[in-house]
Amino acid sequence: MTTLASLDTPALLVDLDRMERNLARAAAYTKEHGLALRPHVKTHKSPRVAAQQLALGAVGVTCATPHEARVMADAGSDILVAYPPVGTPRADRLAALPAHVTLTVALDSAEAIAEMSRAAASAGRKVSVYVELDLGMHRVGVPVIDTAIALARRVREEPSLDFAGIAFYPGHVREAPDDQGAKLAELSAALTGALRKFDAADVSARVVSGGSTPTLWRSHEIEGVTEIRPGTYVYNDRTTAAIGACGWDDCALTVLATVISTAVPGQAVIDTGTKALGREPVRGAPGEGFGMLLEHPEVLVERMSEEHGVLDLSKSSWRPRVGERVRVIPNHVCIVVHLNDFVYGIRGDVLETSWPVAARGRGERAVI
Ligand SMILES: Cc1ncc(COP(=O)(O)O)c(C=O)c1O
Secondary structure (H helix, E strand, O other): OOEHHHOOOOEEEEEHHHHHHHHHHHHHHHHHOOOEEOOEOOOOOOHHHHHHHHHOOOOOEEEOOHHHHHHHOOOOOEEEEOOOOOOHHHHHHHHOOOOOOEEEEEEOOHHHHHHHHHHHHHHOOOEEEEEEEOOOOOOOOEOOHHHHHHHHHHHHHOOOEEEEEEEOOOOOOOOOHHHOHHHHHHHHHHHHHHHHHHHHOOOOOOEEEEOOOOOHHHHHHOOOOOEEOOOHHHOOOHHHHHOOOOOHHHOOEEEEEEEEEOOOOOEEEEOOOHHHHOOOOOOOOOOOOOEEEOOOOOOEEEEEOOOOEEEEOOOOOOOOOOOOEEEEEEOOHHHHHHOOOEEEEEEOOEEEEEEEOOOOOOOOOOOO
16 A cells, blocks of 8 residues: 655645545536536646546536647547637647547637638648637637627638637636626626627527636526536635635645744744745635645645745644645645646545646747
């Protein structure tokens, strides 16, 4: 039996029971509500976890980068890149995905259409397109529906492209699920209005792709949505729990750390700094620090250097020993996974398996 004691730290631990429960719950919810689940892989970046999601009924996966898409082609064939294919290298890398991949991209500009069309034509493949709408997040997406319709028509003119539907990301909805009613009603109204206009213009959307982890369990209330793309739900994190979008028991990923110093009174230092944890704040809820100890929730990672995390012990009676191990619930799990090479799957204290974070980084060697 391999135990946690054999692991060097910092190490990403995934509680397999929790992860499997998170995956099964989302699969059951989408099945119950007749929604297609297309999980965003940016959180786990691993074909092994994607394969589990697909085995539970996901229709395909969502990626942000060409590298993620390339790596996920090993797990499944239906890939959405929910990121504008702008720039010749990006469009070319997408068009060069293995031939078994059915590729869809989300975009919001005539430039992206031209770029993707050229790359797809020269690779001899057909690429499906979602036109992205801005329904309140104000990041990417077309805010004016007539402009979006014009883009959909433009897509239809390109022989190498197929207009498949519309996409939006409700990243501005970060309230606790019980408090999302007003924003979800606004989203529904905006979306149904947009869909009516698309229908009237004879460019009906086959797919309406939205969704996030905070809105996951209320996705069915966003009228018109056919597909959702939660990513964070696989592991969850301190932010997701702090806003009430999951329970603390649903946080599947922690960073195993070792206390390396208690020399300065009133604090302890762990070997988990910015290079393992990132410097992510809690977003959308009050919360100081850069992570919280699983075993001592009153203790936060208060400050960090690259390889040092300083624990604030002022609210705790716990006094750690040098060499003691702790587990940190990170503020934003997607960044933490991206910063680390491997994940270790545990059940209780037993180390059951491990897998690489295969799609981390950009995945391209410089060609000079
Ligand atoms: C376009 C898009 N879709 C889906 C997601 C997944 O959302 P969440 O992290 O809330 O699970 C993200 C997250 O960044 C995203 O950018």
